[in-house]
Amino acid sequence: MENYTYNSFTHRLEGLKVTEDSVYPVFFLFLISYIVFMIMNVGILVLIFIDRNLHQPMYLLFCNLTVSDIIGSTHIFPRLLSDLLLPPSERLISYYECVVQAFITHLFATTSHTMLMIMAFDRYVAICHPLHYSSIMTNKMVIKLTVSAWGVPFVLVGILLGLTVPLNRCRTLITNPFCDNASLFKLSCESVFINNVYGLAFTVVLFIASIGSVVLTYTKITIVCLTSKSKSLNSKALKTCSTHLVVYLILSISGYTIVILHRFPQYSDYRKLSAILFVIIPGGLNPIIYGLQSKETKKRIQ
Numbered sequence: 001m002e003n004y005t006y007n008s009f010t011h012r013l014e015g016l017k018v019t020e021d022s023v024y025p026v027f028f029l030f031l032i033s034y035i036v037f038m039i040m041n042v043g044i045l046v047l048i049f050i051d052r053n054l055h056q057p058m059y060l061l062f063c064n065l066t067v068s069d070i071i072g073s074t075h076i077f078p079r080l081l082s083d084l085l086l087p088p089s090e091r092l093i094s095y096y097e098c099v100v101q102a103f104i105t106h107l108f109a110t111t112s113h114t115m116l117m118i119m120a121f122d123r124y125v126a127i128c129h130p131l132h133y134s135s136i137m138t139n140k141m142v143i144k145l146t147v148s149a150w151g152v153p154f155v156l157v158g159i160l161l162g163l164t165v166p167l168n169r170c171r172t173l174i175t176n177p178f179c180d181n182a183s184l185f186k187l188s189c190e191s192v193f194i195n196n197v198y199g200l201a202f203t204v205v206l207f208i209a210s211i212g213s214v215v216l217t218y219t220k221i222t223i224v225c226l227t228s229k230s231k232s233l234n235s236k237a238l239k240t241c242s243t244h245l246v247v248y249l250i251l252s253i254s255g256y257t258i259v260i261l262h263r264f265p266q267y268s269d270y271r272k273l274s275a276i277l278f279v280i281i282p283g284g285l286n287p288i289i290y291g292l293q294s295k296e297t298k299k300r301i302q
Helices: 020-050 057-074 077-084 095-128 130-136 139-164 181-185 193-227 231-261 265-293 295-301
Strands: 010-013 092-094
Touching: 010 095, 020 057, 020 077, 020 265, 057 077, 057 095, 057 139, 057 265, 077 265, 092 095, 095 130, 095 139, 095 181, 095 193, 095 231, 095 265, 139 181, 139 193, 181 193, 193 231, 231 265
Parallel strands: none
Antiparallel strands: 010 092
16 A cells, blocks of 8 residues: 655655666766756857847847756756765655746746747748848847747746645655656646646647747748749758757657656656756757857857
8 A cells, every 4th residue: 555645845856767887877978968068058158148240139039048948957957967876765855946946847848939939930030021120120029029938938837837836745756857747746646637737738839839830930931932033042041940940840859758758657767868858959959050050150169
């Protein structure tokens, strides 16, 4: 019979199941990945900040994506690395710390999507309305888009966690390498029907909004390119749009893989690995993909 501990404020993270012989190789692999990740992302931020030629809407919006990636990795990896060196029984976390970690996890994931939606709009204006680009994408507009990209996820994720926190908890084991909403409401013995409905609606709306905006803007960009005889315009559209599309696909595939695997407990090890890769891969590739495809950033890096 399962022993229940009601409303405990101390929980145990299951973490990654790593053999004793693999602990240090895995630890150093993640540590090196995190260091390289931070060097690339912070380097891009500093480069854009100090170079006035890069103070353009495209790069300023990209800075928000980079900041989101830095926050998303920093609130997970230091804790994950320390837990790897501890025995499973000592991987303890307070409930409130877990709630904060879950909030940041979902805020990071949602903001990444909203930023890519806004960046798609920026590319649409730049390619389809180049003569009006400077009048549309003003500093005021960039600020409004940035506030929306962070504000909307903040409210939606706040509601998501607001439905979970009041639940009575009867379990203490978090079956994940870090806290997220699904791991939190799985601690409860109450009905989590509303949590599942809102979580599913949240995911579906975000998916439809993000893929809808990308499909709509890319369709209009494609039409403009097909009707235009300008080779320079087509070349610019191909370069910027392919870059944006690759980043979007990487983020979407890795993110929705986790959502799907949460519904299949028998694949928990794959879900844990997917959750970590979701943090490190898109954020690690963004500076490379966006940084190296731009002539301006390549010149500054050189």
